[in-house]
Amino acid sequence: MPVFNLTINGKAHSVDVDASMPLLWAIRDVVGLTGTKFGCGIAQCGACTVHLDGSPIRSCSFPVVAAVGKKITTIEGISEKMDHAVQKAWIELQVPQCGYCQSGQIMTAVALLKTKPHPTDADIDAAMAGNICRCGTYQRVKKAIHRASELMK
Amino acid sequence: MQPTSQLDRRNFIRLSGLTGAALVLGFRSSGAEQTADAALYNLETAGSTFEVTPFVIIDKMGLITIMSNKPEMGQGTYQSIPALIAEELEVSLDKVIIKQTSGEAAYGSQTAGGSSSVRGSYNQLRKTGASAREMLVTAASQQWNVPVTECYAENASVIHKPTGKKFGYGELVETASKLEVPKNPTLKKPEDFKILGKSIQRPDIPLKVSGKAMFGMDAQVPGMVYASVERCPVFGSKLISYDDSAALKIKGVLKVVKSERVYGKNKYEGIAVVAENYWAALQGRKALKVQWDYQGFDKFNSKEYEQSLRDMAKQDGLVAHNVGDFDKTFADSGIKLEALYETPIVSHSPMEPMNCTVNWMEGNKVEVWVSTQGPNIIKKEIANSQGISQDDVKVNVMFNGGGFGRRLYGDFATEAASIARAIGKPVKMIWTREDDTQAGPFRPMTYSAMKGSLSADGKVTAFQHKVISPSINGTSNAKYDKTKVDGTMVEGISDQKYEFPNMKNAYVYSETHIPLAAWRSVTSSTLAFAHECFIDELAVKAKKDPLAFRLELMSKESDAKKVLTKIKEFSKWGSPLPKGWARGVAQYEFFAGLAAHVVEVSKKADGSIKIEKVYCVIDLGTVVNPDNVKAQVEGAVAMGITAATKDGIVFEKGQSLQTNFQNNRMLRMNEMPKVEVMILADGGAKIKGVGEPGLPPVAPAIANAIFAATGKRIRRMPFDLNKIV
Ligand code: FES
Ligand code: FES
Numbered sequence: 001m002p003v004f005n006l007t008i009n010g011k012a013h014s015v016d017v018d019a020s021m022p023l024l025w026a027i028r029d030v031v032g033l034t035g036t037k038f039g040c041g042i043a044q045c046g047a048c049t050v051h052l053d054g055s056p057i058r059s060c061s062f063p064v065v066a067a068v069g070k071k072i073t074t075i076e077g078i079s080e081k082m083d084h085a086v087q088k089a090w091i092e093l094q095v096p097q098c099g100y101c102q103s104g105q106i107m108t109a110v111a112l113l114k115t116k117p118h119p120t121d122a123d124i125d126a127a128m129a130g131n132i133c134r135c136g137t138y139q140r141v142k143k144a145i146h147r148a149s150e151l152m153k
Numbered sequence: 154m155q156p157t158s159q160l161d162r163r164n165f166i167r168l169s170g171l172t173g174a175a176l177v178l179g180f181r182s183s184g185a186e187q188t189a190d191a192a193l194y195n196l197e198t199a200g201s202t203f204e205v206t207p208f209v210i211i212d213k214m215g216l217i218t219i220m221s222n223k224p225e226m227g228q229g230t231y232q233s234i235p236a237l238i239a240e241e242l243e244v245s246l247d248k249v250i251i252k253q254t255s256g257e258a259a260y261g262s263q264t265a266g267g268s269s270s271v272r273g274s275y276n277q278l279r280k281t282g283a284s285a286r287e288m289l290v291t292a293a294s295q296q297w298n299v300p301v302t303e304c305y306a307e308n309a310s311v312i313h314k315p316t317g318k319k320f321g322y323g324e325l326v327e328t329a330s331k332l333e334v335p336k337n338p339t340l341k342k343p344e345d346f347k348i349l350g351k352s353i354q355r356p357d358i359p360l361k362v363s364g365k366a367m368f369g370m371d372a373q374v375p376g377m378v379y380a381s382v383e384r385c386p387v388f389g390s391k392l393i394s395y396d397d398s399a400a401l402k403i404k405g406v407l408k409v410v411k412s413e414r415v416y417g418k419n420k421y422e423g424i425a426v427v428a429e430n431y432w433a434a435l436q437g438r439k440a441l442k443v444q445w446d447y448q449g450f451d452k453f454n455s456k457e458y459e460q461s462l463r464d465m466a467k468q469d470g471l472v473a474h475n476v477g478d479f480d481k482t483f484a485d486s487g488i489k490l491e492a493l494y495e496t497p498i499v500s501h502s503p504m505e506p507m508n509c510t511v512n513w514m515e516g517n518k519v520e521v522w523v524s525t526q527g528p529n530i531i532k533k534e535i536a537n538s539q540g541i542s543q544d545d546v547k548v549n550v551m552f553n554g555g556g557f558g559r560r561l562y563g564d565f566a567t568e569a570a571s572i573a574r575a576i577g578k579p580v581k582m583i584w585t586r587e588d589d590t591q592a593g594p595f596r597p598m599t600y601s602a603m604k605g606s607l608s609a610d611g612k613v614t615a616f617q618h619k620v621i622s623p624s625i626n627g628t629s630n631a632k633y634d635k636t637k638v639d640g641t642m643v644e645g646i647s648d649q650k651y652e653f654p655n656m657k658n659a660y661v662y663s664e665t666h667i668p669l670a671a672w673r674s675v676t677s678s679t680l681a682f683a684h685e686c687f688i689d690e691l692a693v694k695a696k697k698d699p700l701a702f703r704l705e706l707m708s709k710e711s712d713a714k715k716v717l718t719k720i721k722e723f724s725k726w727g728s729p730l731p732k733g734w735a736r737g738v739a740q741y742e743f744f745a746g747l748a749a750h751v752v753e754v755s756k757k758a759d760g761s762i763k764i765e766k767v768y769c770v771i772d773l774g775t776v777v778n779p780d781n782v783k784a785q786v787e788g789a790v791a792m793g794i795t796a797a798t799k800d801g802i803v804f805e806k807g808q809s810l811q812t813n814f815q816n817n818r819m820l821r822m823n824e825m826p827k828v829e830v831m832i833l834a835d836g837g838a839k840i841k842g843v844g845e846p847g848l849p850p851v852a853p854a855i856a857n858a859i860f861a862a863t864g865k866r867i868r869r870m871p872f873d874l875n876k877i878v
Contacts, residue, residue, distance in 0.1 A: 018404060021432045029379065029430040034371035035364015037554070039504050040586040044814035047504060075364035082363050090362040094354060094780055097788055098227030099361030100368060100504040100554030125823035132814060134504045134555050135227045136791025138825035140784070 004068050008033065009077030015064065023067050024048045024059040027074060035075040035103050039132070046131030049104040050074045056111040058130075075103035078110055086110050089148035097135035105131050109145050118149050164257055164547075165207070168220070170250075175212040176326040178285045178334070179220075191288065193330030206259040208281045209238055211289075215309065215323030217244055222254040222263045223270040224526055226503075226553035226560065227788070228844045229781040230270045231357045236777055237274060240348040241282030241341060243306040244322075246356060256528025256548040263550075264527035266561050266671070267745055271777055272840045283338035285329075292328035293320045343836060350834070352780035357552070369524030369551040372510040374579040380572050381434040381583065382412050382423040383441050386591050387807035389450035389666050392422045392443070399440040400426055405433025409441070410575040414568035415538040416594060416668050417629025421564075425572045431583055450666065451807035458804070459495065459598075462663055465621050466493055466602040470661035473620075473638045474647035477655030482615040486606030490690055494601040494683035495869040497801030500817060501596070501672055505554020506589040509569035511535075512579035519546045519570065524553040526560040534563030535570045557792070558671040562594060590817050591809045595802055596672030597623050599642065601683030603690075611695030613706060615655040618646040618684055623665040625675075635662045644676040645743035645849075646684060650713035651706040667804070673792060674845035677743040681849030682797070682856065682870060685739035689857045690866065699857060700726050700738050713742050716749045716772050716833065723831045724751035724768035731755070734765065737857025741849035746841035747772045748786070752826075752854040756862045762874040764794060764826040764855060771846055774839040776832055783830040786847035790828050793851025795820045801871050 039047030043061040051073040225231035293311035294301040360366035397409035412423040426437035510522040569582040599622040692702035740749035811817035
């Protein structure tokens with residue numbers, strides 16, 4: 001059984017799991033960081049979104065072996081004091097309802113703003129269409145991304 | 154919220170997290186009566202039970218704890234319930250600790266459903282807060298030896314007006330606890346409210362933007378293992394045999410046991426693979442070889458079932474409501490319309506799939522961690538299915554990753570309990586999204602046979618709404634009485650404020666073995682589609698504007714009339730729209746409340762339809778958090794669009810064809826229209842619900858707008874916006 005060395009939020013973790021195990025379960029069940037969520041398991045909903053070297057991936061469909069040697073960032077790692085511009089905007093606009101999809105929404109939004117600091121509505125639609133929110137917070141997610149973009153100026 | 158028994162000390166300390174002495178204020182039940190009561194308890198040495206069911210606890214350091222007895226599923230009760238107390242107690246919500254109750258019998262029903270949480274608690278909880286405030290103010294006046302009229306409460310302290318002297322609440326606890334609890338405390342005037350009616354930030358939001366909110370899925374119990382359950386996707390099947398030899402060889406798999414899930418009268422067998430981590434459990438499940446006896450249920454399919462509903466539409470059914478002489482008026486009328494409306498079965502699909510963590514301990518004591526809308530339901534269903542006492546089931550209510558009615562049922566918890574009992578270890582059972590999509594229970598379909606007649610001058614002379622459907626209660630309750638009209642299945646159809654001189658509504662019951670359940674706004678979510686589209690059909694036949702036609706049908710003043718009048722103004726009904734755009738309107742009133750929507754759609758060059766904008770007016774009477782109400786209505790619109798225009802659940806060979814989000818699609822960001830919400834809150838005693846009323850008008854308003862844009866009348870949900878014309 002191989003041991004994989006993962007760097008999650010700047011910290012080293014070694015996990016002793018099956019190489020085919022999706023990164024999601026290594027993060028949740030083995031490392032114990034539960035902010036990243038399971039929603040579908042087939043890269044359809046975005047609840048499990050984390051960053052790999054800064055780019056968003058669906059961790060439910062990404063084998064743990066492929067994450068070795070890369071920088072993994074989860075929702076717990078985007079800020080220490082909840083003061084990332086995206087988090088601030090999310091609080092200001094009271095985006096979450098049940099909240100279950102929101103780690104994924106935020107991780108996707110953070111990545112979007114990195115590549116497009118001033119996204120248009122169409123950019124947001126394109127980037128966020130992979131994140132389902134069953135509670136229907138889309139209108140607020142969109143507003144909050146614009147707001148975060150302002151806050152980052 | 155009827156306290157039915159006493160809270161024991163152990164539970165109380167666990168709930169409140171407090172030690173030392175504290176003023177505890179809440180309710181005491183004496184016989185059928187329940188009265189506000191208070192006491193100073195030394196929590197370390199208090200007797201074994203507490204006579205008072207606490208809602209507010211203030212310790213000597215001034216730490217204030219408020220209980221929330223309704224689970225949080227995104228609807229905002231984590232704020233709105235404590236807000237009722239905090240407002241009267243004069244403390245700001247960010248200064249209190251909110252604790253979620255866990256199904257303790259003393260707290261009575263803790264179910265969040267039917268948009269009832271705030272409506273049901275509004276006065277009682279405010280009184281509790283007001284009693285505490287009055288006692289603290291009196292205590293301060295006694296400690297200072299000044300008239301009570303010179304003292305007032307503000308910001309968790311009592312202030313002596315003339316001198317500006319101040320006591321923190323903690324310093325008053327001892328004196329206050331010796332006072333009588335005021336029977337009729339003075340409630341604050343709405344104009345003095347600092348929390349209620351204001352858009353105050355919700356306390357759960359920071360937790361939800363940082364990954365810190367703990368959902369059922371996130372429960373961690375020392376020594377916990379994971380389980381995934383193989384069930385037969387064909388409902389009603391029996392297990393013949395299974396071979397777990399390959400499963401047991403998979404690294405991490407610990408055990409394979411039989412499980413049983415109980416949903417009302419139905420019992421579903423399963424084979425649970427228990428493993429060190431969830432991924433291993435899933436791999437083990439894939440390696441199982443299982444043989445099922447379908448018992449003929451693999452012949453069931455939606456196509457035939459739907460045809461049977463169409464055939465049954467010819468039956469008279471049971472009369473649900475009858476005024477005037479519908480039969481004769483309709484028969485004699487020269488202008489009449491008939492239409493059959495059809496709706497699908499749909500899934501709830503909260504983003505957090507069903508899951509439950511259970512620790513089965515010695516002496517059949519059970520502890521449960523679960524996302525649920527009703528901890529009492531979980532206790533009861535686990536206790537009943539396992540033949541143990543409810544008192545031995547301890548429930549930890551976690552944040553719900555969506556509820557929508559699905560988490561009003563404890564079936565998945567009974568399944569997890571059966572596994573935990575078999576293995577004697579704490580186990581977290583997680584449903585895959587496929588399980589969650591296919592295993593039900595589902596929202597039922599309803600078919601509606603509509604009839605209406607008009608006079609020559611375009612007035613409705615006779616109206617009929619006949620519902621043909623399976624029944625939620627019928628699929629779960631062994632004692633279902635099919636000789637009586639099922640009130641839930643005809644919900645709202647006889648309560649609209651349209652004045653029809655002759656109306657006869659009816660219900661035709663159709664048997665099914667598919668498990669069915671309440672879904673956000675229950676049967677109104679489908680019946681409103683038929684009801685409000687048919688009203689539109691009558692308006693068209695009468696050659697009248699659909700909104701004006703509706704208002705003409707309401708000569709008497711009513712909330713519905715007020716809401717329609719408001720939506721007309723709010724949506725600028727009748728004002729010019731861009732080319733290719735059109736509007737539709739719908740309203741619906743039912744047990745949870747009342748709302749009306751105007752939807753604007755546009756027809757694209759390729760013939761597809763886009764939902765551009767939704768205007769909503771929701772009638773509440775009294776509002777706790779306006780911004781949260783808006784969020785709830787925005788969410789109801791999104792959910793309503795999904796139910797109207799996406800896949801629904803279709804059965805073939807006895808099982809759901811839909812498995813996951815690729816074929817049971819949900820509305821996505823790029824499809825979300827702009828939503829504008831107006832809240833009617835003119836005060837008064839009447840309080841209406843928030844979570845559900847925004848849903849029923851969505852589908853009919855869209856369909857009516859599509860008719861206005863294309864001339865095509867839609868009588869079946871779901872309808873694909875890309876394939877209307
Ligand atoms: S859980 Fe990974 S995309 Fe849905
Ligand atoms: S906030 Fe509930 S699913 Fe998005």
